[in-house]
Amino acid sequence: MTVNSSTAPFLPSERFSVAPMVDVTDSVFRRMARVMSQHCMLYTEMIAAEALVHEKYYLIDFKDEELPCCLQLGSADPKKLAVATKVGVEHGYSAINLNAGCPSDKVQSGNFGAILMKTPELIAQCYQAMAEAAGDVPVSVKTRIGVDELDSEEFTFKLMGTIYEAGCRHIIIHARKAWLNGLSPKENRTIPPLDYERVYKIKAAFPELKVTINGGITTMEQCQEQLTRVDGVMLGRAIIDNPYLLATVDQELFAAKAPVLTRKEVLGAMVELGAQLQSEGKALHFLCRHLLGLFNGCANSRLYRRYLSEHMTQKDVRPDILLKAHQAMVQGTLEV
Numbered sequence: 001m002t003v004n005s006s007t008a009p010f011l012p013s014e015r016f017s018v019a020p021m022v023d024v025t026d027s028v029f030r031r032m033a034r035v036m037s038q039h040c041m042l043y044t045e046m047i048a049a050e051a052l053v054h055e056k057y058y059l060i061d062f063k064d065e066e067l068p069c070c071l072q073l074g075s076a077d078p079k080k081l082a083v084a085t086k087v088g089v090e091h092g093y094s095a096i097n098l099n100a101g102c103p104s105d106k107v108q109s110g111n112f113g114a115i116l117m118k119t120p121e122l123i124a125q126c127y128q129a130m131a132e133a134a135g136d137v138p139v140s141v142k143t144r145i146g147v148d149e150l151d152s153e154e155f156t157f158k159l160m161g162t163i164y165e166a167g168c169r170h171i172i173i174h175a176r177k178a179w180l181n182g183l184s185p186k187e188n189r190t191i192p193p194l195d196y197e198r199v200y201k202i203k204a205a206f207p208e209l210k211v212t213i214n215g216g217i218t219t220m221e222q223c224q225e226q227l228t229r230v231d232g233v234m235l236g237r238a239i240i241d242n243p244y245l246l247a248t249v250d251q252e253l254f255a256a257k258a259p260v261l262t263r264k265e266v267l268g269a270m271v272e273l274g275a276q277l278q279s280e281g282k283a284l285h286f287l288c289r290h291l292l293g294l295f296n297g298c299a300n301s302r303l304y305r306r307y308l309s310e311h312m313t314q315k316d317v318r319p320d321i322l323l324k325a326h327q328a329m330v331q332g333t334l335e336v
C-alpha cells in the first residue's frame with residue numbers, strides 16, 4: 001500500500017469538538033453552539049456520500065459563522081467518498097471525516113459505519129481516496145476500539161495501524177466497541193464498557209497520530225484531564241443535555257480572554273438568533289429543541305423546559321418564548 005500522508009495539520013479547533021449526531025448537529029444547532037464557543041470544532045450529522053454524488057447539496061449548506069466545521073461522510077465506496085469529499089471541500093468545510101464507527105441499522109444496511117471496522121483495509125482505501133480528493137483540507141476517521149468479537153487489544157492496534165499506514169494522522173476513537181447484533185444504536189452508546197486505557201495505548205504507540213478521545217465525557221475537568229493524555233476531546237450527549245457547557249470551552253481549553261457568557265446572556269443571543277432564523281423562513285422550534293437543556297442544573301429548570309416544550313411548536317410563536325420560559329423558571333410557575 002502506498003503511503004499518502006496528508007500534509008494538512010490537525011486543526012487547533014480539534015482540541016475540543018462537538019460530535020457528529022444525526023438529527024441533532026444540523027446547521028441550526030451549530031449556529032446555536034457558535035454563540036457559546038467560537039474556537040471549538042463543530043461536526044455535521046453524518047451525510048451519506050451517495051446523497052452528494054446525487055447532488056443533494058442542500059444537505060450540506062451552512063453559514064460561515066458555523067466554521068470551523070467538519071463534514072462527516074458515510075459510505076464504504078472509495079469513489080463515492082472521493083466525490084463527496086471534493087464537494088465538501090468546494091463548499092468550504094474546514095475538514096472531512098469518515099464515519100467508521102456508527103452502528104445504526106441504516107448504516108449497517110448500507111454496509112458502512114461500524115461494520116467497516118471488520119475490514120480495516122477498506123477503511124484505509126476509503127481514507128486514501130478522500131485524502132487525495134481533499135488536497136490540503138484535513139481528513140480524519142472516526143471509529144471505535146473494536147466491533148463484535150473483534151475486540152482484543154491486538155485487533156485495535158491492527159485497525160489503527162492499518163489506518164495510520166494509509167497516511168491518516170487524525171483518528172477519533174469512541175472508546176468502546178460496537179455490538180452489531182443484538183444491541184440498538186442507543187444501547188451501543190452505553191452497554192459496551194468504555195476503555196480509555198486502550199485509547200491511551202494507541203496514542204503512546206503512534207506518537208505522530210493525533211488522537212481525539214470520545215465517549216462518556218461530561219465535564220470541563222474531565223476534558224482537561226483527557227487532554228494530558230490525548231490531543232483532542234469530543235463530546236456528544238453531554239452537550240445535548242447541557243448545551244451551556246459550551247460557554248466555558250473557549251476560556252478553559254483555548255485560553256480565550258473574553259468573559260464567559262452567563263446563561264441569561266446566552267438566552268438573549270438566542271432570542272436574536274431565533275428572530276434571524278424566522279426571517280430566513282425557518283420554524284423557531286428547530287432552535288428551541290436544542291435549547292431545552294440550557295438551564296439544566298439551575299433551580300426550577302424543569303419549568304423552563306416544560307414551558308418551552310409546550311409552546312415551541314405553537315402557531316405564530318415568537319422568539320420571546322425563550323424569555324417567557326425563563327420567566328416561568330424564575331417565578332416558579334408556568335402561569336406567565
Ligand SMILES: Cc1cc2nc3c(=O)[nH]c(=O)nc-3n(C[C@H](O)[C@H](O)[C@H](O)COP(=O)(O)O)c2cc1C
Binds near residue numbers: 024046072100189
Ligand atoms: C443522537 C445521536 C446521533 C448520533 N449520530 C452519529 C453520527 O451521525 N455519526 C457518528 O459518527 N456518530 C454518531 N453518534 C455517536 C456520537 O458521535 C458519539 O460517538 C457518541 O454519542 C459517544 O459520545 P458521547 O458519550 O459524548 O455522547 C450519535 C450519537 C447520538 C446520541
